[in-house]
Amino acid sequence: MRKNIDFLVVGSGIAGLSYALKVAEEGKVLIVTKSDADDTATKYAQGGIAAVMHTPDTYNKHIQDTMIAGDYLSNENIVRMTITESTERVKELIEWGTNFDRNKDGEYNLGKEGGHSEYRVLHHKDSTGLEIERALLDKADKHPNIEIWQNHFTIDLITPHHLGEEIKLFSTNIKCFGAYVLEPKTGIIHTILAKTTMLATGGIGNLYLSTTNPKIATGDGIAMVYRAKGVLENMEFIQFHPTSLYNPGEKPAFLISEALRGFGGILKNHSGNTFMDKYDERGSLAPRDIVARAIDNELKNSGEECVYLDCRHLNANSLILNFPKIYAKCLSTGIDLTKEMIPVVPSAHYSCGGIKVDECGRTSIQNLYASGECSSTGLHGANRLASNSLLESIVFSHRASIDTLKKHKTLHYQSNIPDWNAEGVVLNEEMILITQSTKELQSIMSNYVGIVRSNLRLNRALDRLNIIYNETENLYDISIISVEICELRNLINVADLVLKMALQRKESRGLHYSIDYPPFKK
Numbered sequence: 001m002r003k004n005i006d007f008l009v010v011g012s013g014i015a016g017l018s019y020a021l022k023v024a025e026e027g028k029v030l031i032v033t034k035s036d037a038d039d040t041a042t043k044y045a046q047g048g049i050a051a052v053m054h055t056p057d058t059y060n061k062h063i064q065d066t067m068i069a070g071d072y073l074s075n076e077n078i079v080r081m082t083i084t085e086s087t088e089r090v091k092e093l094i095e096w097g098t099n100f101d102r103n104k105d106g107e108y109n110l111g112k113e114g115g116h117s118e119y120r121v122l123h124h125k126d127s128t129g130l131e132i133e134r135a136l137l138d139k140a141d142k143h144p145n146i147e148i149w150q151n152h153f154t155i156d157l158i159t160p161h162h163l164g165e166e167i168k169l170f171s172t173n174i175k176c177f178g179a180y181v182l183e184p185k186t187g188i189i190h191t192i193l194a195k196t197t198m199l200a201t202g203g204i205g206n207l208y209l210s211t212t213n214p215k216i217a218t219g220d221g222i223a224m225v226y227r228a229k230g231v232l233e234n235m236e237f238i239q240f241h242p243t244s245l246y247n248p249g250e251k252p253a254f255l256i257s258e259a260l261r262g263f264g265g266i267l268k269n270h271s272g273n274t275f276m277d278k279y280d281e282r283g284s285l286a287p288r289d290i291v292a293r294a295i296d297n298e299l300k301n302s303g304e305e306c307v308y309l310d311c312r313h314l315n316a317n318s319l320i321l322n323f324p325k326i327y328a329k330c331l332s333t334g335i336d337l338t339k340e341m342i343p344v345v346p347s348a349h350y351s352c353g354g355i356k357v358d359e360c361g362r363t364s365i366q367n368l369y370a371s372g373e374c375s376s377t378g379l380h381g382a383n384r385l386a387s388n389s390l391l392e393s394i395v396f397s398h399r400a401s402i403d404t405l406k407k408h409k410t411l412h413y414q415s416n417i418p419d420w421n422a423e424g425v426v427l428n429e430e431m432i433l434i435t436q437s438t439k440e441l442q443s444i445m446s447n448y449v450g451i452v453r454s455n456l457r458l459n460r461a462l463d464r465l466n467i468i469y470n471e472t473e474n475l476y477d478i479s480i481i482s483v484e485i486c487e488l489r490n491l492i493n494v495a496d497l498v499l500k501m502a503l504q505r506k507e508s509r510g511l512h513y514s515i516d517y518p519p520f521k522k
Contacts, residue, residue, distance in 0.1 A: 001190045004413050005030040007404070008178055008194035010154045010221060013040035014129075015372030015393035016200030017136040021096075022401035023196075024145040026408055030192065031140070031148045032181055034483070035216050038133050041202045041373060042390070044214060045129025046257035046325070048100075048121040049093075049394075050387035051086035053108055057118040059083050066388060069115040069287045070381025071510035072522050073234075078378035081359060082388075082395045089394040090122060097135035100124055112262040113386035115287040121387045126257050126323045132390065153182040153483045154220065155189065157197065157228045157368065158417055169229045176228070176368035177414040184483050189420040195411040196367050196404050199224070199355065200397070203373040204238070204494050205252070208348035209446045212244050212255045218487040219494035221374040225355045226493045231364040233376050234353030235494070236502035237511040239384055240451050241349035242291035243267075245342065246306035247333055253347040254329050256309060258386050261285055263322065265311045267295070268341065270304045289383045289511045292346040296451045299345075308341035346451060350389065352380040352511065353501070361400030367411065369400040382510020382520075420481075433475060434484045437468050441491055444468075449498060453514045462499045468492060 006027030009016045020029045031037075052062050062083045067074055094100065100122040101109040111121040124131035140146050158177040161167050167174055178194040201221030205213025226232060243261070244253035261267070267284045269275050279294040280286035286294075295307050311319055316338035320327050323337075330337045355363050355370040357377055363370050372393045379392050448461035469492050476485055505512055509520040 001188060002193065002419070003030070003190060004193045006195050006408065008032070008192055008197045009200060010179065010198065011040070011200030011202060011372070012037045012137070012148065013042035013200060013202060013372060013393070014132055014136060014390055015397050016198065017140050018394050019198050019200065019369075019371060019397035019401050020146055021136070021139060021143065022398065023404050023408075024143050026405050027145065029146045030194070031146065032152050032154055032179075032192070033148065033150055034153045034220070035151060037148050037150050038137055039214055039216060040133060041213060041217060042129045043133045044212065044252070044255065045132075045390055046126045046255055047113055047259040048111055048123030048128040048387050049090060049132070049390040050116070050121050050385070051090040051391060052083065052120055053087065053090070053110065053122070057120050061117050062086070062120060065115055065117050066379070066385045067381070069383050069385035071383055071520055072381065073509060074381030075378030078359060082377075082379050082392060085395050085398075086391055089391070089398060093132060093135070093394065096139055098124075098132050100128075111259045112285075113258040114261060114282070114285045114291065115385045121259065121262070123259065126259065126325045129390065149181070151184065153184060153486060154224070155180045155182050155420070155481065155486055157224050157365070158191070158193070158414075159228050159365070161228070162417060167229050170231055170364060171229065172364070174229060174364070175366040177417055180420045182481055182483065182486070187480070189481065191417060191419050193413045193417060195408060195413065196369065198400065199368065199370040199374055200372045201374045204351045204491075205348045207442065207445045207491055207495055207498070208450075209442045210244070210253050210345070211251070211348040212241055212253050213348070214252055218490050219374075220487070220490050221370065222354050222497070223490035223493040225363065225365065225370070226497060228365060230368070231356040232354060232497060233356045234501070235351070235497040236505055237352035237380070237382050238348060238498065239288055239350040239352060239511050240292040240346040242288055242295055242346050243309055243344040244347035245329065245333070246345045255349075256326060256342060256344055257323070258288070260309065260311065260323060260326065263319070264314050265309045267291070268308045268310050269298055270302060270307070272341075275307075287383060288386065289513070292451050293513060295346055306343040306345045309344050310341045311337050312339060312341065350384055352376070352382065352384050357396065359399065360403040361396045362403065369404065371397045371400055382512065430475065430479055430482075431484065433471075434488050437472055438488055438491065441465070441468055441488075441495060445495055445498075449502065451513065453502060453512070455503065455514070455516050458499055458503050462503070465492065465495055465499065469496070
């Protein structure tokens, strides 16, 4: 089936929905999401969204905190732009129906997380992302110009390559004409022609055995741009959240929000002793890269499986009131966090790099935008400051919508696009091969490309990845298209980017820590 649409949006989290709501005022929008519309990384964001709301906080303080957390690799102009626009964008979320917690005086009850010098994190208990997703999805569902295709998988961007033209890497003449979209239930591959396309496909957490990301986080948008020969950057910077619940076998790993440490929780080792002070003067509220490396070091030295977050000294009623989801989850595993320490370990959580975009969310490919975790805006640098991700999404989606609408009426559909060639043969052993290769890939990345790295480990990982790549490409060529084979190919493409960019960085900086290079010093 072929479909012409004004605006194609791939992804239904905060980045995709906020963009869709704004461009829908000028044309028809199709949102394509690979799972249920609310199954997004946004939904899993517990802590909140950072924004300067009132004194004693200032934009300059937030800017400085972001630069420090990013190990000064962040683009200061982009940081300043994003932070100074934060207040208006958050107010817009509130106007759209998002309910953030307030205190008894009716003021917003702001939280404080690692790396922040002031209380500036707006939240809805410990389910902030879920509340934002609810409000935006409710508004999108009611908009007459927005259509949502749930459980549809975007295979690839449509570019001049599909017209038989040779595309050179990073060429400025590459255009996006839409995308090929698989309907898994029927096996139909739709040709969606769009005047503009927005990628809001989320992260890459399922490169690893343990991740806080939903199972849909397979780097699809990043891989599509990679194959379309667009520009990507900073893929070596993968944030491991220091505190996911240690509950072997559970996937995704349950996130123990950093807000709990901001509330007063303290990290302790197996003996019940604090340890963060010997790594950083900010203790348990140091930025995530420092805390994750500290925990990794403690576990390697002790041989233990986890460390602990101690909240027993905090007011029990306040804990339950402010963190009901975390309290209930811990209780379901036999832990009463008001009386017992919570076992925690680091898990893959967030990709700071991705599809390179400018201040308006424009990629290197014409008529293609990217926003959210799949993009690299320059905000996060070498390490994302807590609760800056939701903020980045709404700022860049807003700016992308303005840029889109400026040129929308001058754009046209590409009419001579061929339909997808779906010829192939299904192999009986296809699924077992895909499953096994996925496990091998995740094991390679977890063992060799984790919190602490070395050139030896990275090169070993690259050698093993090449074997899986060749096997998977051969399988892809003789198989009918399925979500599983596409996701595996995407993960392999993204792993290749992570490894090669990690090998190119000859310093330890932020989330990329190598035993072969000294730490970056400003």
